[in-house]
Amino acid sequence: MKHLRLAETRATQEPLTIEADGAVLAGRLYRPAHAPTAAIVIHGATGVPQGYYKPFAEWLTREGYACLTYDYRDFGASASGPLKESKATMAIWGRLDQPAAQAALEAAVPGAPVWAIGHSLGGLMLPFQGDAARRLSRVITVASGPVHFSDHPLRYKPVTAAFWYGAGPAATAICGYLPGKALGLGPNLPAGVYWQWRRWCTTPGFNACDVGADLPAPDDNAVRCPVKVVAVADDVMVPPPAVWRLMQLYPEAHKSQLTLRPADFGLKKIGHIGMFNGKNAATWPAIIA
Template identity: 55%
Template structure:
């Protein structure tokens, strides 16, 4: 299905992506001419694909990229049943859905150079994705192995409340996490919240489950260029946690970059806001 709400010079379509029994809703935008690369954008936990629409359209129009955005299983536009009945986990989103989206992009844009952009949790699973050996460039932003003690004190109390037994009990009683009630905004499947909670309160984040519920990632799958971006005032994933994730990509050609608000004439940036339209001044620094 064609997408009519697109800027001049960009064409697009909606598509379904099959992922291990689930069907994900995606949106592919293309530049007017031949794309110089095709990029899949793996989003942050709780950020629906529509949140990245402005960035995707800009990247297609201004940087000649074909860009695939999508929602993880049982979330956003991919929610096809009551969330209360969802069995989705954050591990499913990272291992299965991100890999399926990359494979769908490769099929849809054959012969085109493949790029990956991972925001937050979207940048932590590439070692589990078959097909990463074909990716020539990857960018992560705000993607780190974060422990609750990494947060500055001004945010840490909020995180500890979010992971507290009462919020966990609320998710158990509702059958999902009611996001608006706890200040997140978007609802989450209960299994996604449980994985997220466990990893943020355990050293090593998801690596703490390797050998139990997770296989060992194949770190050598990606040997291309990797730009790891931290945001100086990111309370959720501070720069130290981002640099800790370097160990996930031992074979990549790594570059580190810090976005500082003052460098862009901004009062603040934070964790989620880099992809808002009002912060479009940041987009060239992310992608170029």
């Protein structure tokens, strides 16, 4: 009986299948040793598989939180079938997949307050999620903002110019998907995701260009819980000024701001992706504080 009681109080991990409007998403549920303080869904960045967030999710369970990571449809562990046949877009990932993941977490961990931690794309889509957003008790966005090509520092502009106007569109048109691996840019992405991502980041007003088409009108009242907006000082992909514009999407929420500066944590760099790397775990308490 003693061994059984010990086993029952250990943190656990288990796969979780998520039904998302005709798609099946692969998720992973992390449970703490005891009743969770809150249940947290991690909405990942574009092109970042859920496995990257595993060290952060495991740390959250040690801090007493339940946590769900997952991959968007036709990406990562949720990929199925030829990628060039995918109909996925960024709007579908945000409008359908993110609420489905939240609902799956709510069903798996009933009664716990639900938080959303959104990394990059993961923090942009809540105003389009209606009731799902209204059920949240807290939102933390990290390196998330309606960025435009003009926001990038001069040294980074050649990289984004090639991605949006050079090799990126040319390779996507030829292959029928973004061949991220071949281009040295990370995982492959559905063409619809790339083209919409490109349009949003090269058009003033970001995703407003798709409101009335792929997106409904944003709901200013959808998020009324506390929202913590986290920027990274050395993020060249979504610099702090673009991150601060995100707060305009949450007019009814009580908002707070935090800038992660590498030197404050004894680090040389953090960047757009780095804060969730286990090497930069020193930033994690500040993110969820």
